[in-house]
């Protein structure tokens with residue numbers, strides 16, 4: 241492990257001190273520079289971004305560390321594959337106006353920022369044109385009108401980029417605006433920041449969330465139990481102590497968490513922190529991520545073992561998102577692979 245006391249540094253300074261150079265990342269982990277082959281080229285289209293707090297959870301000297309594999313640009317990203325495309329979920333078609341993605345009946349996504357604290361190499365939005373899609377303050381009235389024109393919407397989801405890269409002030413402003421719309425009952429925040437910079441869960445954020453009229457659900461994104469050290473679990477537990485529901489979604493990734501044992505360990509570790517496993521996504525077929533893909537047979541075998549290993553309440557739902565579908569598609573026991 242790297243000797244870096246990220247517990248003592250505030251989240252803002254951690255966010256402004258990300259590792260963006262693959263060479264520096266390998267040096268910190270005492271790994272040979274020949275692992276770089278093609279990394280700089282792959283990082284040109286989707287930059288390396290990783291917080292030092294996340295690197296501190298990686299194993300020094302291990303080129304197959306499951307956390308490292310999620311963030312280190314790889315030359316295989318440059319390979320073309322006809323099934324892997326830039327917009328695998330057809331989100332540009334669901335993009336009603338800046339920042340708004342309305343794909344499912346009762347809930348809609350607000351992408352308030354294109355920035356993430358970490359760049360996950362398998363991210364299905366790695367090619368998403370965020371800059372054209374961010375809502376500005378003056379777009380608020382249009383967004384409000386849109387929600388009010390769709391009475392079935394009762395939930396807003398802040399999604400990525402990562403909403404918890406925003407300041408508390410900005411988040412608070414958006415939450416207050418949304419609270420003024422009476423039909424809304426729930427606010428979901430999808431974020432990987434509490435995992436990669438646990439100090440993001442600060443007193444001010446907790447105060448904003450616990451005092452909102454809306455019922456808040458934070459959905460974190462962790463793929464491996466090694467991401468959940470004691471400090472990270474402690475921070476997640478702070479949210480739960482304040483009656484904020486915390487769920488986890490993971491992505492099934494070749495080389496990272498492609499075994500029932502690893503996934504079971506993840507579920508148990510989440511449960512230790514009071515977090516319920518929610519979704520296990522199969523990989524979205526986004527261009528540049530094909531080397532993380534598993535075959536349907538491999539996926540089914542792994543998931544069957546997960547079902548056998550774990551009590552039902554710790555088994556995340558295995559799902560695929562299919563462009564244009566009205567909900568995520570459950571996979572096991574269907575022919576939807």
Ligand code: SF4
Nearest residue numbers: 356359360363400432
């Ligand atoms: S944090 Fe989420 S949105 Fe950002 S790169 Fe990772 S998976 Fe994508």
